[in-house]
Amino acid sequence: MTQTVLSTAPAPMTAPLSQTFLAALKAALPGIATPVGLHEPVFTGNERAYVQQCLDSGWVSYNGAFGLKFEEMLTDLTGAGACAAVVSGTVAIEMALRVIGVQAGDEVLSPSLTFVATNNAIAHVGAMPHFIDSEIRSLGVDVAKLADYLDDIAELTPDGPRNRLTGRRLAAILPMHCFGHPVDMDALLAVAERWRLPVIEDAAESLGSTYRGRPCGSLAPIACLSFNGNKVVTTGGGGAILTRDPVLGQRLRFLTSTAKTPHPFEFIHEEIGWNYRLPNLNAALGCAMLETLPERLSAKRALQARYEAAFAGTNRFAMLREPDYAKSNYWLMAAVLAPEDAGERDTILKATHGAGYMCRALWRLNHTLPMFSASPRMPLNVAEAIQPRIINIPSAPQLFNPKSA
Ligand SMILES: Cc1ncc(COP(=O)(O)O)c(C=O)c1O
Numbered sequence: 001m002t003q004t005v006l007s008t009a010p011a012p013m014t015a016p017l018s019q020t021f022l023a024a025l026k027a028a029l030p031g032i033a034t035p036v037g038l039h040e041p042v043f044t045g046n047e048r049a050y051v052q053q054c055l056d057s058g059w060v061s062y063n064g065a066f067g068l069k070f071e072e073m074l075t076d077l078t079g080a081g082a083c084a085a086v087v088s089g090t091v092a093i094e095m096a097l098r099v100i101g102v103q104a105g106d107e108v109l110s111p112s113l114t115f116v117a118t119n120n121a122i123a124h125v126g127a128m129p130h131f132i133d134s135e136i137r138s139l140g141v142d143v144a145k146l147a148d149y150l151d152d153i154a155e156l157t158p159d160g161p162r163n164r165l166t167g168r169r170l171a172a173i174l175p176m177h178c179f180g181h182p183v184d185m186d187a188l189l190a191v192a193e194r195w196r197l198p199v200i201e202d203a204a205e206s207l208g209s210t211y212r213g214r215p216c217g218s219l220a221p222i223a224c225l226s227f228n229g230n231k232v233v234t235t236g237g238g239g240a241i242l243t244r245d246p247v248l249g250q251r252l253r254f255l256t257s258t259a260k261t262p263h264p265f266e267f268i269h270e271e272i273g274w275n276y277r278l279p280n281l282n283a284a285l286g287c288a289m290l291e292t293l294p295e296r297l298s299a300k301r302a303l304q305a306r307y308e309a310a311f312a313g314t315n316r317f318a319m320l321r322e323p324d325y326a327k328s329n330y331w332l333m334a335a336v337l338a339p340e341d342a343g344e345r346d347t348i349l350k351a352t353h354g355a356g357y358m359c360r361a362l363w364r365l366n367h368t369l370p371m372f373s374a375s376p377r378m379p380l381n382v383a384e385a386i387q388p389r390i391i392n393i394p395s396a397p398q399l400f401n402p403k404s405a
Helices: 003-007 017-028 047-057 065-078 089-099 116-124 143-153 185-194 246-255 280-291 293-310 339-354 381-389
Strands: 082-086 107-111 128-132 154-157 160-163 170-173 200-202 222-226 239-243 317-319 333-337 390-393
Touching: 017 293, 017 317, 017 339, 047 065, 047 280, 065 082, 065 239, 065 280, 082 089, 082 246, 089 116, 089 200, 089 222, 089 239, 089 246, 107 116, 116 128, 128 143, 143 154, 143 185, 160 170, 239 246, 280 293, 293 317, 293 333, 333 339, 333 381, 339 381, 339 390, 381 390
Parallel strands: 107 128, 107 170, 200 222
Antiparallel strands: 082 239, 154 160, 222 239, 317 333, 333 390
16 A cells, blocks of 8 residues: 555544544545445446347347356356356345255244345245354354354254254255355355255355355355346346256256246246346346456455555454455455444444445344344354444445556
8 A cells, every 4th residue: 555545644543433434434535536335336348338239139138148148157257067147146045045945934044144135035935044143254154153053953854954943944054255255165064064954155245256266156056146236247136046066057047937948939838937037138237247357356455455554543443354265355345343332333324424435334133124033043142243343335446546556
């Protein structure tokens, strides 16, 4: 970091914390005009040309060339064996749960500290989340705590693991790589294997992140991505299911295309399907955005570094950093308040919004939401302690202005 950034020194510590926070934000974003959104999309490549091609060819809906190309690009990037692109990350998770056989009445081990979509998708298949705690290092699953907890409450039956307390099947585990920071997946996969628990990665936020050199989205047999407007690659709205298993990939493409058996002129449907395929128009946008992903990821790392330098002048908040075993895509950057300052969060958010910086509180923990109040859970003390201390700060790659470096 150069003098230019550090010369705008944070306000002295006698200032209210909200002002110190705001000064640090401003120091990290020199020359950026307000209002500054949290993560607005930027289109710097072939987006317009590819969307225009769809319009010119009339192929705006399903099964177009961009749809297939987008899936191929995603498998190349992640190393997954197959991909089905769908209309949202939420339905990607729903279909991943369905194809591995999660059923109504099952429990799925899932973080409380996640965007609500993770747990909504579990509810959409009629199952219920069984909430698990998170750790401060990655904001993802606390694997050691999970292992101890399963020893306490689970039993292995011929049908797989069961919750001894509720009698319900434990049908899967759904780790989520929060803000792009990968969960400690080797440790998690070892616990899952011991309990014969299928693993689905909720990689909605982590396209471009790697865990011990391996891409998120390829760390479990099946994984889900989101391409909504605020993600590092957007298709307007969209998602994808990645799998190592080409046969499963084919089945996912079939089920999400209304389960239509291909035929030149007849409509043949022999089982219930879903109309979830990603239209060509959206995939066109996605193809162009994937082409420029590396540049956006490096700009985001540079922006994170700039925040780290600007936030270094205080011990009352610090930037959340990628775990040492991982390289994060730094999707959403996060400041962590000192534990004793958790009560100041909303004052800081009001001050930053007032000044035009659209910072955001961490999602409410999902076990506190009314629709999940009856869901089983382990003690969630770490997630509860972390939640009021996190503030997401503007994270879009275009906020890194190399000229002021
Ligand atoms: C962790 C997580 N899971 C799932 C989703 C759902 O994706 P979508 O908004 O595309 O349905 C999101 C995205 O917003 C997310 O952040």
